[in-house]
Amino acid sequence: MSGCLTVVGLGPGDDRFLTPEARKALASAQALYGYGPYLDRVPLRDGQARNPSGNRVEGTRAQVALAHAASGAHVAMVSGGDPGVFAMAAAVCGEIEDGPEAWRALDLRIVPGITAMLAVAAKAGAPLGHDFCAISLSDNLKPWELIERRLDAAASGGFVIAFYNPISTARPWQLGQAFARLGHHLSPTTPVIFGRAVGRDDEAITVTTLDKAAETPADMATLVIVGSPETRVVTRNGQTPLVYSPRMTAPVSA
Structure with missing residues (x-):
C-alpha cells in the first residue's frame, strides 16, 4: 500500500x-x-x-x-x-x-x-492591485536585522507590504519599530489596514494612516497591510473606506 x-x-x-x-x-x-x-x-x-x-x-x-x-x-x-x-x-x-x-x-x-493577506485585502478593497510583498515580523527563524533590511528595501522600492506575525506577547515592540522604520521612507498619511480574525465571527477591519498605526491594537490574529505611495483611500458615506492601489504607476523621473 x-x-x-x-x-x-x-x-x-x-x-x-x-x-x-x-x-x-x-x-x-x-x-x-x-x-x-x-x-x-x-x-x-x-x-x-x-x-x-x-x-x-x-x-x-x-x-x-x-x-x-x-x-x-x-x-x-x-x-x-x-x-x-x-x-x-x-x-x-x-x-x-x-x-x-x-x-x-x-x-x-x-x-x-x-491566505490572510488576500482575505484582508478583499475586505478593504484592492490594496494589492499593484506590486506587493509579504514579510513576517517574527524573528524566531531569522534575525531582526534582516527584517529591517527587507523593510527598507520594500518601502524604498514602492511595494505595498503585508505583515504576517505582526506582534505577540513575546514580541510586543517589533510592529511599532517596523512602522517607525517605514516612516523614514513613506509619507505619514500612507494608508495602513489592520485586518483581525478575517473570516471569523469577530473579524474587524481598521483603516488608519502610518503616523497613527502604532496606536492601533493588534495581535497574532491580525494581518497588517501598509500601502505604497500610490495607494489611495476612497471615503464613502456610511461605509468603510475603500483602499486600493491603482494598476498604473506614474513614470519614474530621471
Whole structure:
C-alpha cells in the first residue's frame, strides 16, 4: 500500500473559505495532523485519527506525519490560510530534504488555500492591485536585522507590504519599530489596514494612516497591510473606506 501526504490550506476563517479540493482531501484522509486550533476547524469524521500539536513544533509534526504516510497511510496535514505562505508546506519540504529516502518517494500533494493577506485585502478593497510583498515580523527563524533590511528595501522600492506575525506577547515592540522604520521612507498619511480574525465571527477591519498605526491594537490574529505611495483611500458615506492601489504607476523621473 502506497502512502500519501497532503498538506491542506484551510483558509483564514470558517469553512466557506475552504476550497472543494481541500474539502475532498480532508474527507479522504485516514489521519489528520496539525496545530490544535486549526484541527478544531475540521469536522470530526468516524474512523479518522486526529493528531494535534503545539504552535512551535512544525518540524516534529512534519516528521511524524511523513513517517505515518511512509507506512502506507493517507495522511493530511492542515495549515491555516495557504500552506505555502509562512506555513506547513515549507516545513514538510524541509523534512523531506533532510529525511530518509522513503520520504522522497511519497506521493506529496499541496492543496492551496486563501491566505490572510488576500482575505484582508478583499475586505478593504484592492490594496494589492499593484506590486506587493509579504514579510513576517517574527524573528524566531531569522534575525531582526534582516527584517529591517527587507523593510527598507520594500518601502524604498514602492511595494505595498503585508505583515504576517505582526506582534505577540513575546514580541510586543517589533510592529511599532517596523512602522517607525517605514516612516523614514513613506509619507505619514500612507494608508495602513489592520485586518483581525478575517473570516471569523469577530473579524474587524481598521483603516488608519502610518503616523497613527502604532496606536492601533493588534495581535497574532491580525494581518497588517501598509500601502505604497500610490495607494489611495476612497471615503464613502456610511461605509468603510475603500483602499486600493491603482494598476498604473506614474513614470519614474530621471
